[in-house]
Amino acid sequence: MTAAAATAETRRALPAARRFRDWWSNPWGKPRFLVFFTLVYLVWSIVPILIAIRFSFNEGRSRSTAQGWSFRWYTEDPDLSVLHDPDLSAALLQSLRLAALAVAITVPLGVALAIGLTRWRGRAASTSRFVSLVPLVTPEIVMGVALLLVFVHVLSFIPLGTPAQAIGHVTFSLAFVLIIVRSRLLSIGPEYEEAAQDLGASPLQALRLALLPLLTPAIVASAIIVFAISMDDFVVSAFLSSGTTTDTVPVRIYSTGRTSPTPALNALATVTLAITLVIAALAFGLWRFVRAARGQTGSAIEEFARVETDPTR
Amino acid sequence: MAKPERRLGGRRREALWAALALPGIVWLALFFVVPFYVILGVAFGTVDPTFQTPRPTWNPLDWNTQAFDFVIDGLVSRGGVFRHVFLRTLVYVAISVVLSLAIAYPVAYFVARFGGRWKGLLLLGLIAPFFISYLMRMLAWINLLQDDGWVNDVLLWIGILDAPRNWLDGRASSVILGMVYGYVPFMILPLYAFLDRIDRSLLDAARDLGASPLQAFRLVTLPLSVPAILAGCVIIALPMFGDYYTPDLLSGSPKTSLVGNQINLYIRGGQQIPVGAALVIVLMLLLAFLLAYYVFATARAQRRLSG
Numbered sequence: 001m002t003a004a005a006a007t008a009e010t011r012r013a014l015p016a017a018r019r020f021r022d023w024w025s026n027p028w029g030k031p032r033f034l035v036f037f038t039l040v041y042l043v044w045s046i047v048p049i050l051i052a053i054r055f056s057f058n059e060g061r062s063r064s065t066a067q068g069w070s071f072r073w074y075t076e077d078p079d080l081s082v083l084h085d086p087d088l089s090a091a092l093l094q095s096l097r098l099a100a101l102a103v104a105i106t107v108p109l110g111v112a113l114a115i116g117l118t119r120w121r122g123r124a125a126s127t128s129r130f131v132s133l134v135p136l137v138t139p140e141i142v143m144g145v146a147l148l149l150v151f152v153h154v155l156s157f158i159p160l161g162t163p164a165q166a167i168g169h170v171t172f173s174l175a176f177v178l179i180i181v182r183s184r185l186l187s188i189g190p191e192y193e194e195a196a197q198d199l200g201a202s203p204l205q206a207l208r209l210a211l212l213p214l215l216t217p218a219i220v221a222s223a224i225i226v227f228a229i230s231m232d233d234f235v236v237s238a239f240l241s242s243g244t245t246t247d248t249v250p251v252r253i254y255s256t257g258r259t260s261p262t263p264a265l266n267a268l269a270t271v272t273l274a275i276t277l278v279i280a281a282l283a284f285g286l287w288r289f290v291r292a293a294r295g296q297t298g299s300a301i302e303e304f305a306r307v308e309t310d311p312t313r
Numbered sequence: 314m315a316k317p318e319r320r321l322g323g324r325r326r327e328a329l330w331a332a333l334a335l336p337g338i339v340w341l342a343l344f345f346v347v348p349f350y351v352i353l354g355v356a357f358g359t360v361d362p363t364f365q366t367p368r369p370t371w372n373p374l375d376w377n378t379q380a381f382d383f384v385i386d387g388l389v390s391r392g393g394v395f396r397h398v399f400l401r402t403l404v405y406v407a408i409s410v411v412l413s414l415a416i417a418y419p420v421a422y423f424v425a426r427f428g429g430r431w432k433g434l435l436l437l438g439l440i441a442p443f444f445i446s447y448l449m450r451m452l453a454w455i456n457l458l459q460d461d462g463w464v465n466d467v468l469l470w471i472g473i474l475d476a477p478r479n480w481l482d483g484r485a486s487s488v489i490l491g492m493v494y495g496y497v498p499f500m501i502l503p504l505y506a507f508l509d510r511i512d513r514s515l516l517d518a519a520r521d522l523g524a525s526p527l528q529a530f531r532l533v534t535l536p537l538s539v540p541a542i543l544a545g546c547v548i549i550a551l552p553m554f555g556d557y558y559t560p561d562l563l564s565g566s567p568k569t570s571l572v573g574n575q576i577n578l579y580i581r582g583g584q585q586i587p588v589g590a591a592l593v594i595v596l597m598l599l600l601a602f603l604l605a606y607y608v609f610a611t612a613r614a615q616r617r618l619s620g
């Protein structure tokens with residue numbers, strides 16, 4: 001009691017600056033510095049994007065000062081808006097086309113690869129596991145140069161443009177699917193397939209009926225990730241593009257970012273961002289819906305899987 | 314962990330697993346492994362005298378080292394062309410990684426330790442940049458750093474600057490700002506994932522033994538997170554080494570040209586593609602060295618923790 005009173009006494013005697021310092025950096029109190037730091041970081045990370053979005057609604061041609069509000073650079077301008085400038089709308093379509101192709105090819109390929117490499121115990125499996133992860137540590141420029149040279153000098157029957165770009169996107173996103181699905185597989189363990197087989201299922205049936213439903217969350221997650229990194233990709237799309245008709249949105253931003261005279265580029269980036277977010281949200285919502293529609297069994301199985309694979313059991 | 318004994322039809326199952334993995338393995342062999350050999354073939358190949366297009370040499374016995382000699386000469390000779398570029402790349406990447414760590418660690422630490430009921434919202438803020446294209450995030454900074462942009466407006470208003478400054482005419486500070494802004498989210502998430510898993514009872518034990526919160530952090534949390542810090546640094550350093558679009562967009566001047574810019578120039582400029590391929594190989598060797606050091610440093614940190 002007396003100690004507390006003494007502390008209060010000293011505190012009152014302290015000068016304001018010292019009191020502020022104690023309040024600010026008291027190691028036993030709330031980490032106020034960290035709160036402040038994190039908030040500043042979040043503002044710094046998000047506000048520039050919001051400002052870029054705001055300029056896309058400019059009425060004037062400036063991309064650096066606020067000039068009224070309009071949809072001029074989205075739809076209204078007859079020549080320069082995203083809707084009416086053929087280069088801009090083509091870039092958006094190309095980005096979406098490549099992302100759709102990447103998801104459609106990478107997810108089945110990657111899920112099969114992950115199941116195969118996780119369960120298969122041959123010596124070739126460990127080598128393959130290693131090789132499949134190398135793309136993750138390969139800078140994109142290395143992969144871009146490698147693919148460009150291979151399509152020009154060896155596999156020259158694959159033309160640059162959409163086919164080459166799609167192959168590039170699949171190649172660098174495969175490792176992400178592998179990692180996501182593999183970690184889920186390792187946490188599920190082989191027991192379910194073995195149980196299914198004990199009950200008379202063939203290996204393939206066990207895979208389809210026992211394993212795939214359990215993998216759904218990982219499959220949906222990897223589809224979202226593949227879509228997002230394909231939309232985000234710049235280097236591989238740029239190296240394998242065959243000209244302005246196959247430029248994606250990031251390539252367009254790169255080639256006209258410094259010279260573009262109007263906010264139409266900001267509008268293009270904003271539309272792309274909105275589409276990416278909506279598709280990611282839809283995929284997430286769909287997954288929640290499917291899980292809810294399956295009812296209690298679905299979540300019970302997951303619960304069971306979690307308990308079964310709990311390392312502390 | 315003991316594996317259950319092979320069941321009936323074990324061989325058939327092994328065949329099924331191999332068959333499932335096969336398409337992916339073939340894909341990676343064709344589009345990932347073979348292309349690396351093609352880089353070698355082009356780098357050690359010749360150039361068609363009339364069309365100036367590269368003619369790859371596939372047989373290592375016939376390899377021509379002209380392009381390599383040019384790159385090595387540019388690296389080792391005094392005032393060589395590539396020497397400055399490689400040094401500049403190393404310095405930019407080192408500064409950007411250190412700054413990123415200085416930002417990423419406190420943020421990840423705060424969200425993991427003190428996020429509380431705001432954790433979901435905070436995580437959303439940390440994940441958001443992943444869904445915004447890197448190039449769009451650079452575009453945002455081009456807008457802000459223009460002569461009449463908001464950065465100049467704010468600096469003039471505060472009184473730091475007397476006249477608007479051209480931030481986009483070849484300044485190292487703009488390029489480094491862009492790289493830190495672009496890559497820091499990729500460092501925060503792995504750090505967060507790691508710090509979130511640290512066993513709180515270790516911290517409680519440290520506190521019970523009389524450590525202040527700062528001491529507990531310094532003596533427990535920080536040493537434990539060394540492997541995660543190393544991993545986060547490597548995760549962002551690797552793409553930074555291949556970056557050419559950040560300097561192109563935020564400076565566009567040869568004064569900030571990086572290794573990636575040189576590779577892009579030689580490969581897509583058309584005249585000396587073998588030189589570009591040789592530069593890619595030199596960059597890969599540098600990164601392989603970096604990764605080897607990372608593996609070594611992580612193993613050392615783990616050893617220190619366990620013994």
